[in-house]
Amino acid sequence: MSESQPGGTERGTERIEAFSDGVFAIAITLLVLEIKVPHLQAGSDLLSSLLRLWPDYFSYILSFVMIGIYWANHHYIFKLFQKTNHALNLLNLLFLLFIAFLPLPTEVLGDYLLDRTNQTTAVTLYALGLLFPAVTWLLMWLYASRGHRLLERNLDNGYVRQLTLQYFGSVALYSAAVVASLIDFRWGLGICVRLTLLYLLPPRGPSYHRERG
Amino acid sequence: MSESQPGGTERGTERIEAFSDGVFAIAITLLVLEIKVPHLQAGSDLLSSLLRLWPDYFSYILSFVMIGIYWANHHYIFKLFQKTNHALNLLNLLFLLFIAFLPLPTEVLGDYLLDRTNQTTAVTLYALGLLFPAVTWLLMWLYASRGHRLLERNLDNGYVRQLTLQYFGSVALYSAAVVASLIDFRWGLGICVRLTLLYLLPPRGPSYHRERG
């Protein structure tokens, strides 16, 4: 005689958070490997070679801050989830696939930002590299918040709607950055940098329905 | 006067899970390092060079999803284990050895999928790279489930048999992929991709004997 466990694929969120934290921490620390130390011939000047790498430092800082912000936000919204299930795990895996991929567009941006022929391609790819995680993030949120599926029971509806709007806004702005960089790479990059600065602002704390005594 | 601790090498599974999670998270995040940014001469087109890397993106996604699925399944079966012992630790280490090795066949697949002379070798190696973890996974499960050695006491026998069949099936299908890729690399790759998609389906929750009151 046997019985199925109720909700066989629903679990607490601790493990998925720990695994995601691992991927965030590794992706953020691998970024430095994308900066190659110049191999100079005897007598060449190291200082000027290192200074010429400034697009690498710039893209390193930008991506480091972006992954750091996603890490913080990941904790933030998983705190709002009561549980996880198979579909959310897969969406989260897809999101992490794009986070772990970020070192590549970061290196491309560093290598080709100053190359006239290819700077448009480099910036567009970078904006795409930021658009993909924003889209999968939105999908995660829509799936989890739809009809309060996986959310904490007492979470305020207005607060949920506000986050939904905010995540739709991110996707819209990164899409704009992709389009803008096709016209002028400076515009696309400008949107990316400004969005990053915007995300540095403190998030508003969550609102809950008052529990009935 | 001294006495031996009973079951000196048997332990809870928390630590082995934490260590395995670390290896999963690192292996999955290292995959991106296998994609090399092209070093172009002045005036060459970056976009076409990046597009030509599509086998790298393809193998990145395939291996990312595979490691992600193994991570989820690892948690899944270790939840069914009551404890671990020295032999299971060694089998798990062997399994992780093949997981940590996956970035190599992934890079080979990305580099040689379009090379007529070597695409058969590349796909066969990749199928082997997926067969090895499947075999060691089966060995882990057979060792742990044999006579319910390390399993939760109340786990349903039919459910255990079903998992055993499923893991034997994986080994059979990856073996078929290895053989098929020797005949036509498209067939081998097709089996690998389809198996990955199959694994994305939600697992059935475990069944337990009803506890006697």
Place this chain on the structure above:
Amino acid sequence: MSESQPGGTERGTERIEAFSDGVFAIAITLLVLEIKVPHLQAGSDLLSSLLRLWPDYFSYILSFVMIGIYWANHHYIFKLFQKTNHALNLLNLLFLLFIAFLPLPTEVLGDYLLDRTNQTTAVTLYALGLLFPAVTWLLMWLYASRGHRLLERNLDNGYVRQLTLQYFGSVALYSAAVVASLIDFRWGLGICVRLTLLYLLPPRGPSYHRERG
């Protein structure tokens, strides 16, 4: 009807510590990748090539110990914090940005310490690479300790002042190392090595006000 959670961005310090630990562990383990195994032509002597890499081993050890000490100190001061908030998270992220960046100046030091033209640049960059984390560390501490903002309630004022002085001292000494290496790289490197040895001394345990019975 909804109400805001009090202190919406203030949290316990467990997660920020876990994430920081991840970055420390990865950065410290990536250091070895900066040492390149020599690719010799047939008949060349491996031993002499490996011995000639001694500046790489030296910079590996120096940076390994520095990151290890920062890891220990990070735990140490986060034990003194009662909670964290958005601003401290950002300062910590900035600090980690420089920790994760350390493999680069480490490789530069290893590659160019013996290159007469560039050894001054290499050592100055390395001293800067140690100055940056020291400065952000000081900023973290000043922010958290200002008016006991985020500190444990009973922490002794004299003890807090002593740490403040010590962290100001670090910044002063690493600034001195930067200036000194511009004059003579041996002086700059000497200060860096001696500071590292100094940090190996055990820290004084924290002092608390006596709790009133």
Place this chain on the structure above:
Amino acid sequence: MSESQPGGTERGTERIEAFSDGVFAIAITLLVLEIKVPHLQAGSDLLSSLLRLWPDYFSYILSFVMIGIYWANHHYIFKLFQKTNHALNLLNLLFLLFIAFLPLPTEVLGDYLLDRTNQTTAVTLYALGLLFPAVTWLLMWLYASRGHRLLERNLDNGYVRQLTLQYFGSVALYSAAVVASLIDFRWGLGICVRLTLLYLLPPRGPSYHRERG
């Protein structure tokens, strides 16, 4: 009025274990990066190039198993420690420095095992790469077990002596491997492989004094 916390640098062992686990997991997963996928010219045979890399696979497996065993043993002896202090933290950091360094001698062994001119150097370096962690491991144990300084109170003296002997034995055998490889690299490598196989045997469980009722 203030008072010092008793034993200001003595702590529980959870954090040092978590940090060490991180370094073990990363070092073991980085090993695969030391194997370079061959870049072939059109028409060259991939299979024979991959087979010719067998010394790389061999050294990968050997080092993977070694780090895995050290990971298991690290948990094992830290279970016997009641607490940690500043000196033990530093000795552990030194031990981890050599664990994190292992990918280098592993790559050297893989690259030069078949190079007649340099195989002696490669194997001797590898044996040294295993001797260093064994020596620092012994130092950690001697420091912690001396007069039962940091050990669990009830640990049996005979059991402690047995471990001490065993760790001295490891150092002696790896020293023998270093000397042997200077004479004939096959002997040195043979000792390293056999020691690794020996370590795969299950450890004896710890013995404790019987607690007085």
